[in-house]
Amino acid sequence: MTAAVIVSIRVDATPLQAFEAFTEQIDQWWRPNPLFALTPRGDGQLRFEPGEGGRLVATLANGKEFEVGRIIVWKPGERLALTWRQATFAPGQSTQLEVRFEAVGDQTRVTVEHRGWDKIPQDHVARHGFELMLFQRRQAEHWRGLLASFDGRLRRHGE
Amino acid sequence: MGQGQRPHHEEATRLSTRIDKTFAALADPHRRHAVELLGERPRRAGELADALGLPAPAMSRHLRQLKQSGFVEETHPEFDARVRVYALKDGAMAELKRWLANTEAMWAAQLSSFKVHVEKKRKFDKKRK
Numbered sequence: 622m623t624a625a626v627i628v629s630i631r632v633d634a635t636p637l638q639a640f641e642a643f644t645e646q647i648d649q650w651w652r653p654n655p656l657f658a659l660t661p662r663g664d665g666q667l668r669f670e671p672g673e674g675g676r677l678v679a680t681l682a683n684g685k686e687f688e689v690g691r692i693i694v695w696k697p698g699e700r701l702a703l704t705w706r707q708a709t710f711a712p713g714q715s716t717q718l719e720v721r722f723e724a725v726g727d728q729t730r731v732t733v734e735h736r737g738w739d740k741i742p743q744d745h746v747a748r749h750g751f752e753l754m755l756f757q758r759r760q761a762e763h764w765r766g767l768l769a770s771f772d773g774r775l776r777r778h779g780e
Numbered sequence: 781m782g783q784g785q786r787p788h789h790e791e792a793t794r795l796s797t798r799i800d801k802t803f804a805a806l807a808d809p810h811r812r813h814a815v816e817l818l819g820e821r822p823r824r825a826g827e828l829a830d831a832l833g834l835p836a837p838a839m840s841r842h843l844r845q846l847k848q849s850g851f852v853e854e855t856h857p858e859f860d861a862r863v864r865v866y867a868l869k870d871g872a873m874a875e876l877k878r879w880l881a882n883t884e885a886m887w888a889a890q891l892s893s894f895k896v897h898v899e900k901k902r903k904f905d906k907k908r909k
Contacts, residue, residue, distance in 0.1 A: 650897035
């Protein structure tokens, strides 16, 4: 069971073009989100150090660097996975981010999955493909449904 | 970055100060299962241990951790003060729900911005050909 956020969008580009734009040009499309700042000093300028073992680094206005995460999977045109932490997290605590690029006709579906726990399997998509993705989505939905129902139950117990 | 963004950042820091603790508490599958069961109704520790197939000491360790991270509270039924009943704390899941909602909104916005960027660049590349 996992609590995950899954968001996808279709873009008019090939999976490889989308992957390259996502990674090489993150400083051009990333929009700092006031409710979700990476550090108390904002998001700074983001940059990927390519390849497995590489990093996603934010360079802040004062010149300091903050490591957002370590790259676990780097498969251009297919899949990207990394750890993801905000500066306010306890040391050693991080979340997991996975980005998938799938051809849909001559477009690409880009799916971001952000998980609060559970390690990202190294090669699950290659091995199990779409079925596993559906399974994960169902799991995520299960937990979210559970969360939604907790409130109602707690209120009833409180009566 | 404008000065006007400061209060937002402070708010963001406050919002996310506890979410990592929430994740740490829920990272364990047994604790997650216990939270699910307690979401249905309050239960005794022994009941939880049976349902999870855990020995009593392991179960109390998990319950202690869940108590420390603010997920569950311990009560005693009126008829017997020695019996401990565990219940999910009101608002226990608020932090996690907020994280899910904020993270979803954040990625939806990022991906829209990404789409605009990719497609603008592609049109430009096509024109140059």
